[in-house]
Amino acid sequence: MPIVLIVAEQQPDGNLRKASLNAISAGKALADKAGAELHLVLLAKDPAKLAEELKGTGAKAVHTAAAPEFEHYLAETYAPAIAALAQELKADYVGMASTAQGKDLMPRVAARLKAAMATDVMAINGSGADVTFTRPMWAGNVFAEVKLTTPVKVFTVRATEFPAAATGQGAAEVKTFAAKVEASKTKFVDFKEVKSARPELTEARVVVSGGRGTKGDFKEIEALADELGAAVGASRAVCDAGWVPNDLQVGQTGKVVAPQLYIAAGISGAIQHLAGMKSSKTIVAINKDPEAPIFQVADYGLVEDLFKVLPALRQAIHGLK
Amino acid sequence: MKILVTAKRVEDPESKIKVKPDGSGIVQEGLKYKINPFDEIGVEEGLRLAAKHGGEVVVVSIGTKDVQEQLRHALAMGATRAVWVNHAGALDQLGIAALLQKVVEKEKPDLVVLGKQSIDDDQNQVGQYLAEFLGWGQATFASKVESLESEAEKNKVPAVALTADGKAVRVVREVDNGLATLEVQLPAVVTTDLRLNQPRYASLPGIMKAKSKPIEELTPEKLGVDVTPRIQVLKMSAPPARKAGIKVPDVATLVEKLHNEAKVV
Amino acid sequence: MDFQLTESQRALQDAARKYAREVVRPKAAHYDETSEFPKDLLSAAFELGLINMAIPSEYGGLGLSHLEQVMVCEELAWGCAGVATSLIANDLANLPIILHGTDDQKKRLLTPFTQKVKFSSFCLTEPGAGSDVAAMSTTARREGDHYVLNGSKCFITNGGYADQFTVFATVDKAKKHKGITCFVVEGRPQGLTTGKHENKMGQRASNTTTVTFDEVRVPVANRIGEEGQGFLVAMATLDNSRPLTASISVGIARAALEHSLDYSAQRQTFGKPIREHQGVQFMLADMAMNTHGARLLTYESAWVLDQGQRNTLQSSYAKCFAADMAMKVTTDAVQVYGGYGYMKEYPVEKLMRDAKLIQVYEGTSQVQRLVIAKELFK
Numbered sequence: 001m002p003i004v005l006i007v008a009e010q011q012p013d014g015n016l017r018k019a020s021l022n023a024i025s026a027g028k029a030l031a032d033k034a035g036a037e038l039h040l041v042l043l044a045k046d047p048a049k050l051a052e053e054l055k056g057t058g059a060k061a062v063h064t065a066a067a068p069e070f071e072h073y074l075a076e077t078y079a080p081a082i083a084a085l086a087q088e089l090k091a092d093y094v095g096m097a098s099t100a101q102g103k104d105l106m107p108r109v110a111a112r113l114k115a116a117m118a119t120d121v122m123a124i125n126g127s128g129a130d131v132t133f134t135r136p137m138w139a140g141n142v143f144a145e146v147k148l149t150t151p152v153k154v155f156t157v158r159a160t161e162f163p164a165a166a167t168g169q170g171a172a173e174v175k176t177f178a179a180k181v182e183a184s185k186t187k188f189v190d191f192k193e194v195k196s197a198r199p200e201l202t203e204a205r206v207v208v209s210g211g212r213g214t215k216g217d218f219k220e221i222e223a224l225a226d227e228l229g230a231a232v233g234a235s236r237a238v239c240d241a242g243w244v245p246n247d248l249q250v251g252q253t254g255k256v257v258a259p260q261l262y263i264a265a266g267i268s269g270a271i272q273h274l275a276g277m278k279s280s281k282t283i284v285a286i287n288k289d290p291e292a293p294i295f296q297v298a299d300y301g302l303v304e305d306l307f308k309v310l311p312a313l314r315q316a317i318h319g320l321k
Numbered sequence: 322m323k324i325l326v327t328a329k330r331v332e333d334p335e336s337k338i339k340v341k342p343d344g345s346g347i348v349q350e351g352l353k354y355k356i357n358p359f360d361e362i363g364v365e366e367g368l369r370l371a372a373k374h375g376g377e378v379v380v381v382s383i384g385t386k387d388v389q390e391q392l393r394h395a396l397a398m399g400a401t402r403a404v405w406v407n408h409a410g411a412l413d414q415l416g417i418a419a420l421l422q423k424v425v426e427k428e429k430p431d432l433v434v435l436g437k438q439s440i441d442d443d444q445n446q447v448g449q450y451l452a453e454f455l456g457w458g459q460a461t462f463a464s465k466v467e468s469l470e471s472e473a474e475k476n477k478v479p480a481v482a483l484t485a486d487g488k489a490v491r492v493v494r495e496v497d498n499g500l501a502t503l504e505v506q507l508p509a510v511v512t513t514d515l516r517l518n519q520p521r522y523a524s525l526p527g528i529m530k531a532k533s534k535p536i537e538e539l540t541p542e543k544l545g546v547d548v549t550p551r552i553q554v555l556k557m558s559a560p561p562a563r564k565a566g567i568k569v570p571d572v573a574t575l576v577e578k579l580h581n582e583a584k585v586v
Numbered sequence: 587m588d589f590q591l592t593e594s595q596r597a598l599q600d601a602a603r604k605y606a607r608e609v610v611r612p613k614a615a616h617y618d619e620t621s622e623f624p625k626d627l628l629s630a631a632f633e634l635g636l637i638n639m640a641i642p643s644e645y646g647g648l649g650l651s652h653l654e655q656v657m658v659c660e661e662l663a664w665g666c667a668g669v670a671t672s673l674i675a676n677d678l679a680n681l682p683i684i685l686h687g688t689d690d691q692k693k694r695l696l697t698p699f700t701q702k703v704k705f706s707s708f709c710l711t712e713p714g715a716g717s718d719v720a721a722m723s724t725t726a727r728r729e730g731d732h733y734v735l736n737g738s739k740c741f742i743t744n745g746g747y748a749d750q751f752t753v754f755a756t757v758d759k760a761k762k763h764k765g766i767t768c769f770v771v772e773g774r775p776q777g778l779t780t781g782k783h784e785n786k787m788g789q790r791a792s793n794t795t796t797v798t799f800d801e802v803r804v805p806v807a808n809r810i811g812e813e814g815q816g817f818l819v820a821m822a823t824l825d826n827s828r829p830l831t832a833s834i835s836v837g838i839a840r841a842a843l844e845h846s847l848d849y850s851a852q853r854q855t856f857g858k859p860i861r862e863h864q865g866v867q868f869m870l871a872d873m874a875m876n877t878h879g880a881r882l883l884t885y886e887s888a889w890v891l892d893q894g895q896r897n898t899l900q901s902s903y904a905k906c907f908a909a910d911m912a913m914k915v916t917t918d919a920v921q922v923y924g925g926y927g928y929m930k931e932y933p934v935e936k937l938m939r940d941a942k943l944i945q946v947y948e949g950t951s952q953v954q955r956l957v958i959a960k961e962l963f964k
Contacts, residue, residue: 017497074503075449075459100496104461107414107449116415116551119444132555137443141338142347143560147553150415185458185509189491189502200497206585228586242470246516247495252334252440253358253515261585272334279560282583284575291852299566300578309572316576317586390593397597522604525635525658528597529648 002036003089007082007096008054010044012191016053019097019159019203024057026121026157027095028165033127036092039063041085043078043179045071056168065179072188073101075108081179083112086152098156110154117154118146122161139252139275159203160258194247201231201248206261209233209250213266213287213306216243220310221265227314233257235267251276265306269294322376324367325430326400328391329357330384331441344556356391359436362513364395365520367434369479377401381424383417385409389536396531397523403536408548416548418450423544425455430508432490437462437512448512458505460492462514466500469519480517595654602658605634606665614666617791618936621783623747624791627669632703636662640677640684645692646700652888656833660881663837667940668791670837674830675743679706679752681823682768686811695750695770706750709739709797710820717953719817720763724799726755731806733769735799745780745795749773753799754816766816770808777802788939824948828901829888835908835944836884839877842919842937846870850922869922873915880908899961906954912941
């Protein structure tokens, strides 16, 4: 039986990265279409706790390898271990969430497996040997259906396009394997977390973004985001003006997001911003200027001063609970 | 320090991309082409490193004669010379990385700096493939702690820092929830993220000088690489059009719609 | 015939476009509003080689063809016509030296411009002698190895910031245009004063002053050409500079067209974007067609110079057509915008004010027509 192997990711804080659960459900969908078995793999200094969590996600088996070198992720130590397991299992597909780690690691795994790779898979089509992937190109302006023709196929999935796999169902067999850790030419120095109680922009279910209309005052944006459990985003103009950190930039040259709900406040909607958010399921635009291009992609538009709307919106949403 | 940088030819990020009605590709007519913005950041970082530590920046691109325009752009920015791999057909990331591997083996640079992805394919793979093929260390998504408004940036200080013994580079990487710092032994592969630097403009004197800088021509055959694509693009389509939205008169209506119609709050 | 730009022409155009878009545009409204001298923009232009484009490579310049210069200039004007005028003012002032100077004069008087930010002013127009150059009243009196200049010039671009002046004066008023002689005044010597910055309708980023000469001494070594050759020097200079001023019109018109295309797609009336109304389409089509027509005339007039031929006719066609075209296109752009177009918050009224100047300076549209007619009757 063909095998789909999904790589689970441990965060620096020891927890499972949420996007892994979305990748697992993508793996399940792929396994169903390809008539394959779903296996998971996790590398960690001590994988026991997360293996318990992964056991209940409906996979056939969870493969874990423990090594002190796995404490801090490095592509050079992870890729050989994962590629060796894939070869041992004769895996047909190896996938992971399109996180920073997934994007760093999987091409290196693919290189070892002489495999072609699809990044940011949004949909899985076809069946059996004819499975194809849909993935975005040109910052989401084009959806391409691609077929990988190498014996082993590698991919990363865009987490927001697949539901998170439920945990606590079924009990996969947990198998440990001995990963040979190769000497690395790369040394981990440190990781500085940018502390935020808010979710990661690219993973968030709701994003509240502010533009030039905020004049740099993000208090109301942040308050609404916290009410909704949302991530905070920004337009390029706002980042370039130095009003908010650069890593909040949503757009073609920043982060590409596709949440369930995107609220754009005081954002005019330059092409390059739209490219970063127009795949969102529901878009709300709040802008004083009725001619702002953002209204052309918005499901719901409100022509009003954001400083009036946001507090009222926050209270109304609070009232729903 | 010898640094190899890349200059892929891509559609101008400002241009509107439209899919052909038959889904076989994008409409080329009226498009403008540029150096991949992430590669341009790589060229800039290479130039800063060469300025600080001495050495040369060699730029490589793969494609038809048209890519000479992007090579000349990098030369106008200040790269010393260029390598052009002349190839007309489709290429996938495996093929590109295999070609670059051969160029690297020929040029023997200390560092290869590439864009983390090209803004056409958006695959984000080539640097990592290349590092593995070469057996080198990699630092992807290179960024920096200082802002693009900082003094360091104004003074064109390279963000990729050579260690005291000169045998490794220290790279700050933009990853989920924070910044990770790695030290990678040379030779190494670095891929650039958007915040690494603000590329310099090509100046008119730079452009005039670039005219006489050498471009060496190679081919996949000369390099002994089979570039038959192993990714088939079966069909391209435009993203599903958004249904026409509505304007709502007030916050109450908005919340009602979000709650009952879109069911997102 | 080849209408395809070369790779290096495209590269030059791209470089200028990037400067215009990212450096000039964000500040264009500010300098229009304040009428301050855009020192930062001009210094940035110097770093990028976007000033002194006409200086030959033997004297430290870039050796750009005339065609390349107009391509670059269109981009600069697309960013801000006032800034473009400030940038090409040096070329206008230095063209007499480039065209008629000796090797020694070129070395002394041109090369410094390639080494640091430095401005020069072309001083031809006088309060009583604009189009009628022969009516010039500024005089040059020979005293040993010097000339002494007396008189007043007006509407002088960069007058307040220049430290070199190319001055036309007559050695003998009775000889009319045959008395006119060209001199280069270095620095700001005693007796040279400049007036206050004029409060202009448009192109407000460019500095414009009067320049007055009161017993200003110029060495004979700084006389460009012979005594009495000044009129020819001035006319040859204007033949060379008209393609550049034409390209400023093209740049302004292109900006007006692009704004109009964007706005007409956004602005809705009667349930659809206004660009779907035929009346607006006609205007947009005319704007595009005339902008491109002017560009081709401009290219041709520069190309003729590159062939080493006289371009008096072609450059007058180009300058006159482009200036009148830009006035019409920018007026229509305001029309496309409707009431908003008349407001300073929107970018098109500035273009209309900027365009007007080109029908006036470096030979009015009427003077261009006289030149054209004269050429036709030859």
